[in-house]
Amino acid sequence: MTRTARAYTNIALIKYWGKKNKQLKLPYTNSLSLTLDRFYTDTKASIVDSDQDIIYLNQQLLDDAHSKRIRNYLDIVRQFYSFSEHFQIDSVNHVPTSAGFASSASGFAALAAAVNETKQLNLNRRELSILARNGSGSASRSIYGGFVEWIAGNDNASSFAQPIDEHPDIDLSILSVVIDTQNKKISSTVGMENSVKSSPFYPNWVTLVTSEIEEIKQAIAKKDIQKIGEISEHNAMSMHALTLSANPSFTYFAPETIRIIQIIQELRQKGIFAYATIDAGPNVKIICTKESLPKVQTYIEQQLSNVTTVVANIGSGIEYI
Numbered sequence: 001m002t003r004t005a006r007a008y009t010n011i012a013l014i015k016y017w018g019k020k021n022k023q024l025k026l027p028y029t030n031s032l033s034l035t036l037d038r039f040y041t042d043t044k045a046s047i048v049d050s051d052q053d054i055i056y057l058n059q060q061l062l063d064d065a066h067s068k069r070i071r072n073y074l075d076i077v078r079q080f081y082s083f084s085e086h087f088q089i090d091s092v093n094h095v096p097t098s099a100g101f102a103s104s105a106s107g108f109a110a111l112a113a114a115v116n117e118t119k120q121l122n123l124n125r126r127e128l129s130i131l132a133r134n135g136s137g138s139a140s141r142s143i144y145g146g147f148v149e150w151i152a153g154n155d156n157a158s159s160f161a162q163p164i165d166e167h168p169d170i171d172l173s174i175l176s177v178v179i180d181t182q183n184k185k186i187s188s189t190v191g192m193e194n195s196v197k198s199s200p201f202y203p204n205w206v207t208l209v210t211s212e213i214e215e216i217k218q219a220i221a222k223k224d225i226q227k228i229g230e231i232s233e234h235n236a237m238s239m240h241a242l243t244l245s246a247n248p249s250f251t252y253f254a255p256e257t258i259r260i261i262q263i264i265q266e267l268r269q270k271g272i273f274a275y276a277t278i279d280a281g282p283n284v285k286i287i288c289t290k291e292s293l294p295k296v297q298t299y300i301e302q303q304l305s306n307v308t309t310v311v312a313n314i315g316s317g318i319e320y321i
């Protein structure tokens with residue numbers, strides 16, 4: 001019996017934003033994330049007698065256009081490990097209705113693990129992280145639980161994630177605030193490419209991330225949650241400054257995104273622990289403590305009628321079920 005691979009999504013506290021090698025998805029900088037327990041992808045790979053991969057997502061057969069990225073990825077995997085079989089991929093995303101989490105991190109981590117299982121490649125977690133990275137950069141980190149650092153590296157073999165603390169005993173929870181938006185989404189791949197190409201601040205970003213990675217690792221070691229919150233929020237805002245300063249300028253923020261950032265500042269002034277982090281979309285992930293989370297949640301829901309919230313805690317690495 002082939003087991004199903006399960007991978008959880010992760011939220012970057014120090015963001016990956018820019019590739020020095022597009023084909024290999026080698027980033028300019030290290031990045032650091034927290035794996036979450038609520039959002040995951042279950043994927044099973046079965047070998048089929050066909051010259052094409054067949055991809056099901058949430059029980060629906062994907063057409064050529066929607067399965068292209070996955071089929072291209074499976075071509076890379078076949079080339080890496082010198083085999084020729086094709087797969088039927090059955091992948092299910094367990095994400096509370098539009099929780100606003102990108103599924104590419106959990107998706108490609110689960111896919112890499114599923115192929116590893118079916119083809120009995122016996123990859124260790126470092127090799128699995130490298131394989132997942134070739135699907136989507138952030139997927140390299142979803143191999144591990146807890147706090148994870150992706151080492152940028154210089155070639156395919158040296159760019160992988162590694163755990164910092166897989167089961168941290170630390171009082172942090174994430175409140176995801178989901179904003180409905182009609183905005184056409186600019187993918188992270190395109191957004192980071194435009195930022196690297198045209199933001200005059202990109203070189204400063206590389207310098208900033210290098211120092212913030214070290215600072216946040218020290219804060220994690222000391223369980224200094226306030227420092228973790230401060231550095232994470234500053235890093236997220238600096239990433240979004242790269243989109244605003246790109247030419248042409250663009251932003252992932254919706255009006256509600258700004259409103260939530262202001263609310264978080266108001267809450268802090270009232271002594272309530274809350275820090276924002278935002279990925280390539282309008283939704284805000286709020287870093288809270290167990291104590292502050294219900295207060296933050298109630299306040300946000302009172303102030304904004306058109307948002308939904310989802311609570312997540314620290315999650316684990318790849319599992320086979």
Ligand code: DP6
Nearest residue numbers: 012015016136137138188189279280
């Ligand atoms: C803002 O991993 O989705 O979430 O490697 O092009 O697939 P590709 O990009 P992706 O980018 C994630 C960007 C981010 C920050 C992060 O997760 O580090």
